[in-house]
Amino acid sequence: xxxxxxxxxxxxxxxxxxxxxxxxxxxxxxxxxxxxxxxxxxxxxxxxxxxxxxxxxxxxxxxxxxxxxxxxxxxxxxxxxxxxxxxx
Numbered sequence: 880x881x882x883x884x885x886x887x888x889x890x891x892x893x894x895x896x897x898x899x900x901x902x903x904x905x906x907x908x909x910x911x912x913x914x915x916x917x918x919x920x921x922x923x924x925x926x927x928x929x930x931x932x933x934x935x936x937x938x939x940x941x942x943x944x945x946x947x948x949x950x951x952x953x954x955x956x957x958x959x960x961x962x963x964x965x966x967x
Contacts, residue, residue: 889949896911922962937952937954937955938951
């Protein structure tokens with residue numbers, strides 16, 4: 880199980896929030912304590928992942944069956960690797 884703290888997320892609706900990500904064997908759990916919000920993204924719903932630079936951070940774009948999610952964080956490749964390991 881991999882955890883990523885202080886990740887800026889923008890979902891398909893354009894909603895931005897600061898979240899913590901936890902990659903498990905079957906899903907990516909997205910939690911925002913400040914907004915008292917929690918989301919679950921099943922790994923089976925992932926179509927593709929892409930990484931690019933956003934200033935000094937990484938921009939990870941995830942295409943899902945339900946739309947696009949973007950995460951901005953310092954160690955984006957580690958997040959992609961954790962997702963791929965869980966899917967594998």
